[in-house]
Amino acid sequence: MFNLFKKKLKQFVKKFSEKIKKEEKEIEKVEKEKRKSLVERLRRKINYKKITEDDLKDILVELEVNLIEADASIEVVEKIKEDISKSLIGKEVERRRVKEKILEILRKSIEEILEVKKIDLEEIIKKAKSEKGYATILFFGTNGVGKSLSIAKLANFLQKKGYKVVLAAADTFRAAADIQLETYAKQIGVPVIKHKRGADAAAVIFDARKFAEARNYDVVIADTSGRMHTKQNLLDELKKIVRVNKPDLKVLVLDSLTGNDVIYQYKFFNDAVGIDAIVFTKVDVNEKGGNILSICYAFKKPILFLGIGQGFDDLIEFEKDKILNSLLPS
Ligand SMILES: Nc1nc2c(ncn2[C@@H]2O[C@H](COP(=O)(O)OP(=O)(O)OP(=O)(O)O)[C@@H](O)[C@H]2O)c(=O)[nH]1
Ligand SMILES: [Mg+2]
Known part of the structure; x- marks a missing residue:
């Protein structure tokens, strides 16, 4: 990389x-x-x-x-x-x-x-659990950046740490998006809450939260459909999702292969709903590397993890020294 x-x-x-x-x-x-x-x-x-x-x-x-x-x-x-x-x-x-x-x-x-704030995911979950019994983590970003797979990776990671995780298939827009998430969920062994295609995305997440509350789950991770600034209806939907479900962590997924467009994507979603953390995907196939620096330098937001492949274990923590060593010649 x-x-x-x-x-x-x-x-x-x-x-x-x-x-x-x-x-x-x-x-x-x-x-x-x-x-x-x-x-x-x-x-x-x-x-x-x-x-x-x-x-x-x-x-x-x-x-x-x-x-x-x-x-x-x-x-x-x-x-x-x-x-x-x-x-x-x-x-x-x-x-x-x-x-x-x-x-x-x-x-x-x-x-x-690369000096950005660290994020303590377990602390966020602990705090949310003590306040309402479970934490809600919302993923969003433009089309095809790796939201659904990153959710599966995070669910897998948290489950291995002993947390009970439920997924919310709130991408009710793209055909077969729920089937993709269900397939991932089955492989990891976590439940998915889904509605019919075209259903209200905010309601899907709301139901997943009810599920977590009733069955004593620790974390709800919500998948959403890919959206761009040109689709006002999808943007309004995302705002509604946040208004209704008040997530504890709002995660923007950025495809590291997108070049400097990541800056505009960041601004667009930050203006719309605010961003707490970032996931950078496809770092394994990113030869360039400069846009991670651009995002860190411009926005100073915590990086939740980096996606380094298509398997559920293919994620790494954002460690400054590791990134530094992969960017610097010896
Ligand atoms: N090599 C590599 N591929 C990845 C990574 N993350 C995601 N992908 C691939 O990128 C493609 C899109 O991933 P999805 O998780 O479906 O992306 P999405 O953002 O949910 O897409 P939409 O729901 O259509 O908006 C899939 O083929 C994934 O396997 C990564 O870290 N590395
Ligand atoms: Mg998806």
């Missing part, structure tokens, strides 16, 4: 360190021709390099193009460029350590971008 982003950074690190090293060789040549008294002064010049704006100019333009190609937003690219400039321009760098230095700057910069 994220190989393109890593490759682009690697190119940058290599080019910059080679550029500074090349100068070292040229100065070494000059040194031989100079008188002995100059040796000391030159030694410093050989070993250290004071970085100028000029040294970085072309290489930063190239980095910008490369990172945008790897799906990073302009804001993310600007931050990384600014961090590099601020940490290097006017500073003396030991030539032999240029690579380490630049990697250290990149690591710190990207680490700051």
Whole structure:
């Protein structure tokens, strides 16, 4: 995952360190021709390099193009460029350590971008249970991003931790959406509450909540239909779902393969109903990686988990260091 982003950074690190090293060789040549008294002064010049704006100019333009190609937003690219400039321009760098230095700057910069609030799912469930007996988690997002499969993954994860989970098949819009969820549920071994196709989605979730209350279930996870901003009726439906069911956690699912469109999707759903956490899917097949940085940097929302495959166990927690290591070259 994220190989393109890593490759682009690697190119940058290599080019910059080679550029500074090349100068070292040229100065070494000059040194031989100079008188002995100059040796000391030159030694410093050989070993250290004071970085100028000029040294970085072309290489930063190239980095910008490369990172945008790897799906990073302009804001993310600007931050990384600014961090590099601020940490290097006017500073003396030991030539032999240029690579380490630049990697250290990149690591710190990207680490700051990935600095988002942590989410404590079990704490949220515990609190909701103590208040009303169960927690309601609502998933939403545009079409085909991986909502239903992510719900199955979360149900599987929670069930393994000992929670009793019931699913609400509130995608009453797409044909066979309930059958897909039922198939997943059967494989995991959790019940599903469903109504007829075209039924009121808010009512399906309401019924699942009644089920949880009556049978002492811990968590209701609600699937909803994929919706885009062009479908006002589906947007009104989502607002109604939230109004009626007051979920304890509203989760936006984003397909990491969507490029920078994720920013618009985020804004659209956040304006409509508000977002508590994000699930990023298809990270296993995402070579680029930049849009995860864009979302973290722009919105600072917790990431509930990352989807890394089509199996029910294919999810990983969002761990800053792991993401950092998969984005940074070594
Ligand atoms: N490789 C990979 N595929 C995934 C991942 N998550 C979901 N998918 C696949 O993406 C496709 C769509 O997943 P769904 O869960 O049906 O997506 P959805 O958002 O519920 O779709 P709609 O209900 O039609 O809006 C399926 O083929 C999934 O198997 C993931 O993390 N990795
Ligand atoms: Mg679905």
